[in-house]
Amino acid sequence: MNINRLKAALFLLALYPLARLLVLAFSDGLGANPIEFITRSTGTWTLVGLMLTLTVTPLRKITGWHQLLRIRRMLGLFSFFYASLHFITYIWLDQFFDFSAILHDIYKRPFITVGFVAFLLLIPLALTSSNAMIRRLGALRWQKLHKLVYLIAILGVLHYIWLVKKDLTQPLIYATVLTLLLGWRVWNAQKVK
Amino acid sequence: MLIRRPHDIASSEITPEAIYRQRRLFMQAGATLAAAALMPNVSEANVRLSAAANARYSTTEPPTSYKDVTTYNNYYEFGTGKSDPAENAQQFKTRPWTVSIEGEVKHPKVWDIDALTKAFPLEDRIYRLRCVEGWSMVIPWVGFPLASLIKQAEPTGNAKYVEFITLHDPAQMAGQRRGVLDWPYTEGLRLDEAMNPLTLMAVGLYGQTLPNQNGAPIRLVVPWKYGFKSAKAIVRIRFTDKQPRTAWGRAAPSEYGFYSNVNPTVDHPRWSQARERRIGEFFKRDTQMFNGYGEQVAQLYRGMDLREDF
Numbered sequence: 097m098n099i100n101r102l103k104a105a106l107f108l109l110a111l112y113p114l115a116r117l118l119v120l121a122f123s124d125g126l127g128a129n130p131i132e133f134i135t136r137s138t139g140t141w142t143l144v145g146l147m148l149t150l151t152v153t154p155l156r157k158i159t160g161w162h163q164l165l166r167i168r169r170m171l172g173l174f175s176f177f178y179a180s181l182h183f184i185t186y187i188w189l190d191q192f193f194d195f196s197a198i199l200h201d202i203y204k205r206p207f208i209t210v211g212f213v214a215f216l217l218l219i220p221l222a223l224t225s226s227n228a229m230i231r232r233l234g235a236l237r238w239q240k241l242h243k244l245v246y247l248i249a250i251l252g253v254l255h256y257i258w259l260v261k262k263d264l265t266q267p268l269i270y271a272t273v274l275t276l277l278l279g280w281r282v283w284n285a286q287k288v289k
Numbered sequence: 290m291l292i293r294r295p296h297d298i299a300s301s302e303i304t305p306e307a308i309y310r311q312r313r314l315f316m317q318a319g320a321t322l323a324a325a326a327l328m329p330n331v332s333e334a335n336v337r338l339s340a341a342a343n344a345r346y347s348t349t350e351p352p353t354s355y356k357d358v359t360t361y362n363n364y365y366e367f368g369t370g371k372s373d374p375a376e377n378a379q380q381f382k383t384r385p386w387t388v389s390i391e392g393e394v395k396h397p398k399v400w401d402i403d404a405l406t407k408a409f410p411l412e413d414r415i416y417r418l419r420c421v422e423g424w425s426m427v428i429p430w431v432g433f434p435l436a437s438l439i440k441q442a443e444p445t446g447n448a449k450y451v452e453f454i455t456l457h458d459p460a461q462m463a464g465q466r467r468g469v470l471d472w473p474y475t476e477g478l479r480l481d482e483a484m485n486p487l488t489l490m491a492v493g494l495y496g497q498t499l500p501n502q503n504g505a506p507i508r509l510v511v512p513w514k515y516g517f518k519s520a521k522a523i524v525r526i527r528f529t530d531k532q533p534r535t536a537w538g539r540a541a542p543s544e545y546g547f548y549s550n551v552n553p554t555v556d557h558p559r560w561s562q563a564r565e566r567r568i569g570e571f572f573k574r575d576t577q578m579f580n581g582y583g584e585q586v587a588q589l590y591r592g593m594d595l596r597e598d599f
């Protein structure tokens with residue numbers, strides 16, 4: 097398969113969740129609680145994006161198709177894009193810029209605390225995603241910084257687990273996928289030694 | 290050349306919304322009645338109920354739309370998603386159905402649901418509903434005060450609490466095939482809470498019998514408590530001397546207390562209860578103590594520390 101075609105297809109696919117939200121929003125399809133719907137949807141796609149980003153390296157090593165690396169940045173930036181929409185939905189639609197309530201939430205609600213920290217940590221990764229920034233930082237320092245994505249993904253899954261009232265099925269699916277993805281890295285690192 | 294014609298007059302300008310909504314309800318009721326006539330004894334959903342409006346206990350706030358009330362709610366027996374109950378409860382059989390009155394009462398009785406619905410005068414009551422998750426609705430219920438049923442049963446001197454036991458039928462309720470909660474769902478009230486005139490046994494909403502997803506054929510409605518206290522599809526009402534255990538209390542005792550009164554000053558351990566989103570509204574609104582029913586119920590909790598007894 098041609099990597100450029102794959103990249104273009106993934107780009108369009110990654111826009112699907114946003115397009116779906118817009119179509120539903122303009123056709124009265126977001127249900128009784130539209131803000132909850134948007135929050136859930138953007139949160140879900142952030143997690144999916146992070147999992148896909150973390151899948152690139154194992155897949156590349158296993159298949160030997162090294163060009164796959166060229167889609168990783170795009171997937172990472174889409175994760176940040178949906179995380180930003182998720183964050184803006186919370187600040188704007190859910191809390192309507194009530195900053196004292198927001199700060200109180202961040203301080204007092206563990207699920208919001210970890211979600212907020214995960215979002216903050218994503219920002220430097222997004223800002224240093226360009227080739228110019230990689231050169232400026234140097235490959236080693238850049239790689240070190242971008243290892244933060246492991247922590248971000250863990251915090252993201254924890255954010256989901258802690259907000260659910262009782263039925264943990266969905267968050268545990270993400271936890272399992274993440275365990276496999278990070279577990280593969282540990283296993284791979286030991287094998288290399 | 291472009292010839293402009295006057296805009297068509299929107300039908301909403303001719304017919305007030307309340308009227309055309311009523312017409313829709315009427316048409317729905319008619320269609321359902323016709324269907325019910327062809328398929329008797331399975332479900333009694335959407336049958337018109339005659340009831341007297343009770344203005345004293347009704348809010349004048351605009352009711353949440355019929356669509357939202359019947360497509361967005363929690364009913365874990367039919368799935369944990371908010372739209373699951375509306376999707377999965379359609380085949381639920383509410384006939385035959387009995388409600389057993391038992392325990393510390395002088396007149397235990399097994400009621401047939403149709404006899405029970407006719408035994409006490411039905412009232413229309415428009416209540417606020419506040420979910421523990423932070424959203425709220427205004428719902429026009431049809432029902433009778435639980436106090437009427439309790440007086441008829443005559444609790445003994447030992448009766449201090451009332452336990453509500455709901456249907457356990459995993460064959461019909463797919464959600465019960467998973468151990469999300471300890472089935473059957475049970476709830477409880479102190480006897481004086483159960484006797485409070487606000488406490489309603491609802492058999493309908495929007496003037497018709499309850500849709501399956503909203504707890505048909507009979508459910509509890511306790512408007513000053515978080516929604517989960519108002520158990521659905523009740524089959525047994527038991528009077529006891531000990532505080533009954535509740536489904537959510539068993540699942541997470543630190544998060545869901547026996548009382549679970551709506552209280553903006555006592556947060557859920559994981560989220561704030563200070564404000565709520567009224568379904569259909571954009572901005573959040575402040576949550577009221579006892580969901581705005583303090584005048585009727587505050588005296589029940591005099592002298593209690595509601596942080597301890599949450």
